[in-house]
Amino acid sequence: MNARPPFFRRPGIVLALRYAAAVALTVGFLFPVYWLFIISFKTPEEIFAFPPVWYPKSVQFANYAVLFKDGDAVTVWNSLVLAGVSTVIAMVLGTICAYSLVRFKTGGENLAVWIISQRMMPPIAIAFPVFLLYVFFGWVDSYHGLIILYTAFSLPYVIWMMRGYIEDLPLELEESALVDGLTRWEVLWKVVFPMVRSGLFATAVFTFVFAWNDFLFALVLTRTEVITYTVQVTHYFGGQSNFWAKIAAMSVLGTIPVFFTVAVLQRYLVRGISMGAVKG
Amino acid sequence: MVGADDITTPAGVAPDRLFKYWLIVPAIFLLLLVGLFPLIYSLIVSFQNITMMEVDTSFAGFVNYAQLFKDARLWEALLHTGLITIIALPLELVLGLLMAQLFLERMPGRQIFVSLLVLPTVIAPIVAGATWRLMFDHRYGPINQIIGWLAGEPTTLLWNVNPNLVYPAIFICEVWQWTPFMFLILLAALSNVDKSLTEAAEIDGAGYWRTFFKIVLPSIWPVMAIAILIRGLDLARIFDVIWALTRGGPGTMTETISIYTYVQGFQQFETSYTAAIAFLVIAMLTIIVVWAIRRMGLAK
Numbered sequence: 001m002n003a004r005p006p007f008f009r010r011p012g013i014v015l016a017l018r019y020a021a022a023v024a025l026t027v028g029f030l031f032p033v034y035w036l037f038i039i040s041f042k043t044p045e046e047i048f049a050f051p052p053v054w055y056p057k058s059v060q061f062a063n064y065a066v067l068f069k070d071g072d073a074v075t076v077w078n079s080l081v082l083a084g085v086s087t088v089i090a091m092v093l094g095t096i097c098a099y100s101l102v103r104f105k106t107g108g109e110n111l112a113v114w115i116i117s118q119r120m121m122p123p124i125a126i127a128f129p130v131f132l133l134y135v136f137f138g139w140v141d142s143y144h145g146l147i148i149l150y151t152a153f154s155l156p157y158v159i160w161m162m163r164g165y166i167e168d169l170p171l172e173l174e175e176s177a178l179v180d181g182l183t184r185w186e187v188l189w190k191v192v193f194p195m196v197r198s199g200l201f202a203t204a205v206f207t208f209v210f211a212w213n214d215f216l217f218a219l220v221l222t223r224t225e226v227i228t229y230t231v232q233v234t235h236y237f238g239g240q241s242n243f244w245a246k247i248a249a250m251s252v253l254g255t256i257p258v259f260f261t262v263a264v265l266q267r268y269l270v271r272g273i274s275m276g277a278v279k280g
Numbered sequence: 281m282v283g284a285d286d287i288t289t290p291a292g293v294a295p296d297r298l299f300k301y302w303l304i305v306p307a308i309f310l311l312l313l314v315g316l317f318p319l320i321y322s323l324i325v326s327f328q329n330i331t332m333m334e335v336d337t338s339f340a341g342f343v344n345y346a347q348l349f350k351d352a353r354l355w356e357a358l359l360h361t362g363l364i365t366i367i368a369l370p371l372e373l374v375l376g377l378l379m380a381q382l383f384l385e386r387m388p389g390r391q392i393f394v395s396l397l398v399l400p401t402v403i404a405p406i407v408a409g410a411t412w413r414l415m416f417d418h419r420y421g422p423i424n425q426i427i428g429w430l431a432g433e434p435t436t437l438l439w440n441v442n443p444n445l446v447y448p449a450i451f452i453c454e455v456w457q458w459t460p461f462m463f464l465i466l467l468a469a470l471s472n473v474d475k476s477l478t479e480a481a482e483i484d485g486a487g488y489w490r491t492f493f494k495i496v497l498p499s500i501w502p503v504m505a506i507a508i509l510i511r512g513l514d515l516a517r518i519f520d521v522i523w524a525l526t527r528g529g530p531g532t533m534t535e536t537i538s539i540y541t542y543v544q545g546f547q548q549f550e551t552s553y554t555a556a557i558a559f560l561v562i563a564m565l566t567i568i569v570v571w572a573i574r575r576m577g578l579a580k
Contacts, residue, residue, distance in 0.1 A: 022382065036407075036410075047420065113573055129558060214408040230520075273401070
């Protein structure tokens, strides 16, 4: 009775093996991130040392100081403005649209499918005609041009996500608020919005990150004035000499807010990236 | 009963038939501006003959569309895009599934591992590409250094130039960035599988694989299908990573449809022809997307 299970089936051994695998995977997946961060703190001698230096002797911020001194860091500000403003607009317009789709079945299933299929379009196929339109309007390299594009591109995601959150709400509260004499806009503003606020918050953060991480639209529709950090990173790629320190420092500046966001959003992460397929 | 479709109008409250339309008008307007407008505008421009040299807006017939069929570089770009998708997607899916299995059972500190593992997925793709460019550098990058240790002699592989290595480099970057995406979604899906079903199957003597294919896979399929759809479409429009790593090179070896469209439109300034390409791409993907969404029951 109770013969000991084979070595690799014993609970303690299994757990130890799982930990070993988990640590190995984590180290493997995080090493490139480590490498990016570490280059941003290296001196030029350390960056261009052969064989490579695996950790810097001392942490120094000269690579970042250069970005601020040359004014390149303003591209991070541009990203912030573009992603921030477009997120706010997309959240408001998208949520009220989602409310209409859920509560009034406006447009039926066809409208919902059309909206989500907009999300699936390849950005380059949209970017090119939009570029022609913007040349005509004189909107290329302007804040409002990109904000409109980011807003429109974010809308399907916002509508899709908020539709899921609003569907989870009980109808009774809205109905009794209507009976109590609130107008429909008041019901939306005073009853619905407060009830979905965690969903609003989570969706807004993802919307922000998508716009923040965009490269293609910014590449096509900016020239000098509203360049985003993602475009700026590619300006440091040169034929002969890559400005490694600048690539790394700029990338880190753009990545830290995103990492911070993910840390805050743990609970909503799966629902957010799976477009609501998994309700967490 | 007030209007049948007006489900939030209780008795005694005046129905407001326009309200529901006011709610969708601004969003739909913007979507039409950026969604429908490009479609129509591409269509019009694609029947004209606008190039860098001349702006000829007279009706040119199907010249540009005929050109599509003769353009070997276009079809190669489509082929590259297709290859990248059908190779990277299963890799990410299987690796993500294996990782999810590893973390499925509770273990102390699991949440910390999961939080760290998802970081690559949220990095901007262009930054991911830039990171791997630094990683793959033939002289100062750590990859060649590590390979050198394993091989026992110094290595100077040219990852973003060597024709045999550019695709592996792209796949490594893609799989690194997006396996965690699959992992996170599949982990959530696997956690929701009804334990009593798998346990019952085990008691009935079903082996591991049988249980997996008969019970686990069908119950995670709805979520897995959406993950596949999202990733498949992302891969079909892949641009940033390739732009950072190879810019479509060497030559046009890693040129995808998005890169090629960019080159035609913004470097060669073949406006009308690019509009035709954009229209082709939109048409192809619309068919696939609508089919996939309906097929997978995503709309409900």
